[in-house]
Amino acid sequence: MGSQDMAAASTRMPQEKTQRASQKLWGADASQTQDHTVLDQEAVQAAQRLVSRYGYRVAKRLFDIMFSLLVLVLLSWVYVATAIAIKHDSEGPVFFNQERVSKDGKTFKMYKFRSMYVDAEERLKDLQDLNEKDGPVFKIKDDPRITHVGHFIRKTSIDELPQFVNVLKGDMSIVGPRPALPREVRQYTPYQKERLLVKPGITCFWQTRRNRDNISFDEWVGLDLLYIKKCSVLTDLKLIIQTVGVVLTAQGN
DSSP states (O other): OOHHHHHHHHHHHHHHHHHHHHHHHHOTTHHHHOOTTTSOHHHHHHHHHHTTOHHHHHHHHHHHHHHHHHHHHHTHHHHHHHHHHHHHHSSSOSEEEEEEEOGGGOEEEEEEEOOBOTTHHHHGGGTGGGOOSSTTOOOOTTOTTBOHHHHHHHHTTGGGTTHHHHHHHTSOEEESOOOBOHHHHTTOOHHHHGGGGSOOEEEOTGGGOTTGGGSOHHHHHHHHHHHHHHOSHHHHHHHHHHHHHHHHTTOOO
């Protein structure tokens, strides 16, 4: 094989790996749907490199386990107090379990403290016209489905605490793109689906932005892809520290 052939082969190999990863994520017809002016191939390649970054993956998983256990132990009183408040405030279960989409389109049950009335899902269709977000995400400022206690635990991010159980189980990580709903993923463009290249997390770049409610969905996806490209122990620690600041200043919604 000549030098030119070897150079061409070395160029094709990462491209073929990227295409296989894309096909796994988007389906067998990915080659027909890919638009290389839109897709972030750098994020795809960064996700592929994570497979061989054993040190980082082991360190991340060990940190997830130790940090989650610490939270569950030190904040056990918060879990108990929140459960009592929810039961006293409205009828229904303390916890809300919802199917979410993880890495490569796999699904899992994500846990949250219930912050809405039990008929929230049924009432959603009547509120769709009030949606204040673009893309497949639904959010309105004064959602009438939220309970009195729900407003408080959302503002302080207490409603997210049960997700540390998801982290212990390996469904999620402390840091990673926020897990999406299946109905949202069904509306994703190929570019937006790239946020499913890594395991979802409790916090992310979007979560730490003060203006996150004014960020478009594609900008949100862009922040998730930025994390995929920059993920490291240092990046994770910075995001966790920033998230603590967000929680302490009650910036949740």
